[in-house]
Amino acid sequence: MVFCSLSVSYIGMRTISRIRATSTNEELTEAFWGLWYFQAIAGFITTVLTASFVAIFKVQYWNYFLLMLPFLISAEFDIAWFFQGLADFGKVVLRNTIVKLTSVGLILLLVKSPNDLYKYVLIMSLSTMLGSFVFWLNIRSYVGKPVKGFYKFNQTKAAIITLLIPQIATQIYTSLDKPILNFFQNSTQVSYYDNSQRIANMILGVITSITLVMMPKMASESKEKQAGILKKSLEATVMLGTIFSVVVMANTKEFVPFFFGNKYIPMTNLMFFFTLTIILIPVGGVFANQFALANRRDKDYAIPVCVGAVLEIVLSVILDKAWGATGALISVLTTEFVVLILRIWIVRDGYQFKYVFKDIPKYFLIAAISLVIGLFLPQMLPSAFLNMTIKSIIIMTVYIGLMFMFKFDFNQDIINLVNKMLKRNA
Structure with a gap:
């Protein structure tokens, strides 16, 4: 997940906060898409390499590692840094609260014995991934269409x-x-x-x-x-x-x-x-x-x-x-x-x-x-x-x-x- 995010959370937060204070919506659009491209490419490569290595070499607990791949996808699509840079912390808190409550509810409902470990892993990884996707639902309200190059x-x-x-x-x-x-x-x-x-x-x-x-x-x-x-x-x-x-x-x-x-x-x-x-x-x-x-x-x-x-x-x-x-x-x-x-x-x-x-x-x-x-x-x-x-x-x-x-x-x-x-x- 560290390699998927590539420190874009820190860089993006401070970049967006500066642009919010001094620049136009066009530069905000360029910064968002141009920074996320680094994250998207790194996340894709890391996820593919991890899945391939785990599946080919059958490392210990390989099946659970595969069930954890949504964690990597969530890091690839996590754009909480954009809203933090805008100082819109309410959306971040709401997202995290929904994810936590949903995962706890599903765990209490579905995980009953040690044999349900795979359910537990899936609930944790999928809820985190879906939580990252939530941010994308209204991103077009803040930025324009994707740009061509990196920022x-x-x-x-x-x-x-x-x-x-x-x-x-x-x-x-x-x-x-x-x-x-x-x-x-x-x-x-x-x-x-x-x-x-x-x-x-x-x-x-x-x-x-x-x-x-x-x-x-x-x-x-x-x-x-x-x-x-x-x-x-x-x-x-x-x-x-x-x-x-x-x-x-x-x-x-x-x-x-x-x-x-x-x-x-x-x-x-x-x-x-x-x-x-x-x-x-x-x-x-x-x-x-x-x-x-x-x-x-x-x-x-x-x-x-x-x-x-x-x-x-x-x-x-x-x-x-x-x-x-x-x-x-x-x-x-x-x-x-x-x-x-x-x-x-x-x-x-x-x-x-x-x-x-x-x-x-x-x-x-x-x-x-x-x-x-x-x-x-x-x-x-x-x-x-x-x-x-x-x-x-x-x-x-x-x-x-x-x-x-x-x-x-x-x-x-x-x-x-x-x-x-x-x-x-x-």
Whole structure:
């Protein structure tokens, strides 16, 4: 799927956002079709090669790989980047919601036993493919007829090559950690490590959506306006990252046996510290996706990810054998921290560090105070669920109260957002 999309999602999003702000509908048409041609050709070739290889050599689970080919077709026809570039996120969210609900409904209806694995695979792949096709139903309302050539062929080709490398590197250091751990340790250690990430990864999906929304905004704005947007976006990301991290950390001891069961109590410390990725990854994304990509600094985007891929593999090989899941955790946190520092440092010439980071240390101080209070709160009720709920409410109240005591500039943005929501509901 990475080879099918060829990084066109990133290139297309920023290109469409710029054209939307400055150019005509004719150039919008040329950009859309000219960029999608790269995706279409790459997707067709990748799908044919994959199907041929799997069918000819009969690799293990070859029949399931063939049932997964709709995933590749979906990547070939996925033009969500066009609507994201137009800042029309409603269609993307609606599409994803329909796909998820449909697939869940069909799974509950049709998948009854292990023998229905092929049904499960087909439901997942076909629903994803049909979700991509949905975007094409009204594309002619936005662009004209297909054009003949590629869009800025040499420039786009160079961007694709530059951005494809970090995408592959990302797959390496986000996917190889578990196989490496499994090579040196048993399945129990892998299970502890894998499950300790689940809650953090769910929250990451929410926070990193800010980056997705803000990237087209950054790409369409002038350098002067970008500074203010970058500062606000960073503060929003740090605020959400720290408040979610503190809530999860304070509840980890109760949450693990409640949600996973007593057998998973040994992974409590893993989950506690893995929560730090909720801060590290989204903050790095602010400077990578919103700043580097939005300003066509593709090499500056690629370098930290490639360094991270190499570092993750080296640390995993060194630490996993001796310390198991703990070693894998140290590898991940070290890698993400190094990647974050590189992302901030490598684009330092494009923003004023003191201005952008002026209030950030205060957010970490607030988070530390809130965490200490949360860890020392007693169990007020016998119900673990209710106890965690009350503790979370207290922690968030303390955090928000401290924010307004520090009188951040960002507080006014929060007040304005709440007022808008109240007026809309009214």
